[in-house]
Amino acid sequence: MFDPDDLEEIRAAKAEWEEETLGPTLERFGEREETFTTDTEGNEVDRLYTPDDISDTDYVDDVGFPGEEPYTRGVYPTMHRGRLWTMRQYAGFGTAEETNDRYQYLIDNGQTGLSVAFDLPTQMGYDSDADMAAGEVGKSGVAIDSLRDMETLFEGIPLDEVSTSMTINAPASVLLAMYVAVGDQQGVDRDQLRGTIQNDIMKEYVARNLYIYPPEQSMRLITDIFEFCASETPKFNTISISGYHIREAGSTAAQEVAFTLGNGIEYVQAAIDAGLDVDEFAPQLSFFFNAHNNVLEEVAKFRAARRMWAKIMEERFGAENPKSKQLKFHTQTGGSTLTAQQVENNIVRVSYQALAAVLGGTQSLHTNGKDEALSLPTEESVRTALRTQQILAHESGAADTIDPLAGSYYVEALTDEVESDAFDIIDEVDERGGMLDAVKEQWVQRQIQEVAYERQREIETGERVIVGVNEFKVDEEAHVDIEDVSEEDERRQVESLQQLRDDRDTEAVEDALEAIRDAAHGDANLMPLIVDAVKAYATVGEICNVLRDEFEEYHPGSAV
Structure with missing residues (x-):
C-alpha cells in the first residue's frame, strides 16, 4: 500500500x-x-x-470497499448512510402483558426493532408451575409458557412491520414455532417474518450453562431450524452466533472473535453434514458481539471478524454466494462493565461502547440501561439508553461516512493484530478436533476462566482502574429506582397456565406431542411438528420434556 x-x-x-x-x-x-x-x-x-x-x-485485498470482499469496511455498499442500524432494546420481565406494555412504550419512543428477553424457566424449557421454576418466574425476562402468552406478548404489534430478535437457545425451536404461529394467526405470510433467533447452543456449553440436551442432539435441532427457515421464513436469521456471553464470561477480544467464529464453523459443518447446501442456509446466519470500553480495540475487533468470516466461508466451505460470506452482527454494550457504584457513570460507558459498535459497522444495537448492575432497567433508564443511540445516529456524525477509522495506522495495525491472534486460537481449536471437542474437554472454558481471573486480580490490586470502584470513589448511598417483579406476577402466571390446560383440547395436545416423540427417533425435521404442537397449545415445558425423554439431558463430563 x-x-x-x-x-x-x-x-x-x-x-x-x-x-x-x-x-x-x-x-x-x-x-x-x-x-x-x-x-x-x-x-x-x-x-x-x-x-x-x-x-x-x-x-484491495485486506481493506477493500464496503459491500465487497473481504468486507473489512462493511457488508453493505452504503452501510449507515443507506439505513441506520436497527435500534433494538432488549426487554422482557414479569408477564407477557407487562412486557407488551414496555414494547409499546419503546416503539412510541422510536425503537425500530424488538428484542425479547425470556425468564430463566423459559430458557431452560420449564413451565412456570414446574418445581424448578419457583421464585424465578418473570425475574430475568418474560415468562412464556404457551402460544397464548406469545399472542399476548405481540398483541397490537403487526409482525410484518417489526423485526424481532429472541434470545433463546436450548428451546429455540419451540419459541420460534410460537412466533411463526402468531404470524399465521395475524395473516402474515411466513416469508415476510423478519428477525433473529439466538439458537446458539455452543456458547451455552462455553459460557452460560443454559443447555438442556447433549451437543449432538442440540445440533440436530439447530440444523432442523436452518432447513425449516430456508424454505419457510427466508428473511428470518436462523441463528445469532454469540460472542457476547463469551466476553461477559471474561474472554479477551481475540478470544471472543475466535471462539464465536469457531462455533460458527461447527454449525456450518453440522448443517453440511446434515445434507444442506452451504449457499442455501449460510445467508441466514448472523452474529452477536459485545462492545467494551476500549473504543479502538472494539472497532478493530468488528473489522477483523468480518474479514475472517469471509475467508473462512470461502476457503473452508467453498461458499460462492456473496451473502454467505457476509458477517452481519448485532451488538450489545457490555453488561459486565457496568457498576453498582456511581451508576450514572454507566451512561458514559454505554455511550462509548455504542460509539465503538457504530464505528465498527454494526447492523443492530442494544444499549444497556444504567441500572442493570442492580436490577431490570426502569422505563426512564431504557429511554436514556435508547436516546443514546438516537443521539449517535442523528447528532454525532458517526454514521455520516462509512468505516471512518479506516486508514488509521493504529486501527489498521490493531485489526491485523486481532485477526492474527484470533486465527492462532482457531488453529489450536482445530488441532483439538474442533469447537465441539474443545468444549467437551473444557479447554475453551479454561482459557476464558484464566483471563477472567487475571482481570479480576488486576482490579483488586488497582492495576486496572475502574472509575468509581477502585479509584475516584465517593462515600454516598446510591438512590436508584428499582424495577421489581412481584410474587403476585408469578401467581398470576401460574394460574393462567393452569387455566390454559383446562381450556385446550387435551387429546390434540397429546397427539401432537406423540408425533414429536416418534419423529425424534428418526431424522425427520422436527420443526413442522413443533409448530403443530404449539398451535394445539402444548406448552414449552411439555415439548421440551418429550425431547428430554428422547434425547436425555446433558451433564458435562458424561459420555455423549
Missing part, C-alpha cells in the same frame, strides 16, 4: 523525531506511569503508529 522508498523515508524521519523531539521531552517530563496495552489482550500499544506499521497491508 506504500512505496518502499517512502517507507524508508518515514522510518528515517521517525528516528529523527524520536531523537530530537521526543527524547528531550521524555527526559524532562516522562510519560504517565502506567502500562499501555490493549484492554483485554495485554498487547503493548506503541507510542506512535506510522505507515511502517501496516507496510504489509494491501488495500
